[in-house]
Amino acid sequence: MIFKHFRIYKNICFCRHSSSLSTIFALATGPQLRSGVAIIRVSGSLATQSLLKLTRETKLENFKPKQLYLKKIYHHKTNDLIDQCMTVWFKEPKSFTGEDVVEFHIHGSKAVAGAIFSTLSSFPNYRLAEPGEFSKRAYLNGRLDLTEAEGLIDLINAQTEQQRKQSLYQMQGSLKELYERWRLDLVKSLAHAEAYIDFHEDQHIENDILSDVINTVKTAYNAMSIHLQDHRRGEILRDGCRIAILGAPNAGKIDKHLSDLFTIKSSSFNSLTKLILLNKIDLTNENIRLKFQQLNDNIIPISCTLGVNIEEFLSKLTKSIAEKCTEPSFTTPYLTNERHRIYLTRTVDDLLMFLTFINNNQDLVLAVEYLRLAIRSLGTVTGVVHTEELLDVIFRDFCIGK
Secondary structure, three states, X not given: OOEEEEEEEOOEEEEEXXXXXXXXXXXXXXXXXXXXXXXXXXXXXXXXXXXXXXXOOOOHHHOOOOOOEEEEEEOOOOOOEEEEEEEEEEOOOOOOOOOOEEEEEXXXXXXXXXXXXXXXXXXXXXXXXXXXXXXXXXXXXXXXXXXXXXXXXXXXXOOOHHHHHHHHHHHOOHHHHHHHHHHHHHHHHHHHHHHHHHHOOOOOOOOHHHHHHHHHHHHHHHHXXXXXXXXXXXXXXXXXXXXXXXXXXXXOOOOOOHHHHHHOOHHHHHHXXXXXXXXXXXXXXXXXXXXXXXXXXXXXXXXXXXXXXXXXXXXXXXXXXXXXXXXXXXXOOOOOOHHHHHHHHHHHHHHHHHHHHXXXXXXXXXXXXXXXXXXXXXXXXXXXOOOHHHHHHHHXXXXXXX
């Protein structure tokens, strides 16, 4: 990939894309067009050409960045009037993607959108955006990191107030700041450890440097371990609770997602919250009901026929869900994604190996390699370290216009 230029942000080098990339366009609003307004977004080095050609303006100076203009939109070949709409230009790098971005706020008609799409498709080096490609370019241009991008897609998918709060907090950089602070501490420790290995005999580097490295790694290890022991609150809040209905055959269960139950380990199953319903209590006597309730507080005698204890069951079920789907934390953010957990677990494991090597007076050079691996795993969470395959997995869940 060819890049336009580099820039440094918090000791991280970001590369701006070159003009060799296509200019992309897509509908930024929902796919159901029949609405008052629909937004078509264009991003790339040639984005301003669409603004000039569709409005028949000759100078870009006629448009001030971030200012809306009411313009007539024409097909650039047939000169047919397509629509009268609001247009706006976001000049790079101060745009969502970090590139020149143009938006056409058109009337929400399928015919209008189709005509503009047809016009844009005829421009050289223009193409329809792939799902999540605008956000992917924002990441590649240093406008947001991977945790912020994931917070964005979670915000788009949020269905509850708690999900909205958590995703917005993450999108604003809560996880990024936490993980980047840990990563920079470890990078500094790695540099000091390598300096100690290379120069402590010749340059008389004090042993306190190595002690400081060990203490920093211990602090990071303990903080990450606590962060991982969160009972998956953030993930449960993000994904919602899964409720399985278990019972004898022909007892009125639904077989949807039944296969998921077979992947649950016995140890995990024992840790699940369970409510046991004893139905048809209208056919039993009081002594039998009391005996069952004394066995377990989560046994609830009910009668579907008479509606007995149905409210109690719903109350306990609601309480159980509320305990798991708590309000998001605004002091120390929760883990919200299995991807984060995987790489943070690898980070913690490698830090533990580093500390084990040090405590056992083993080869410091090998110990430092575990520290290097830990930094790499932690950098993968925010995207400081990434592969194209990883990016494809993350951004494919976005809608096309985002």
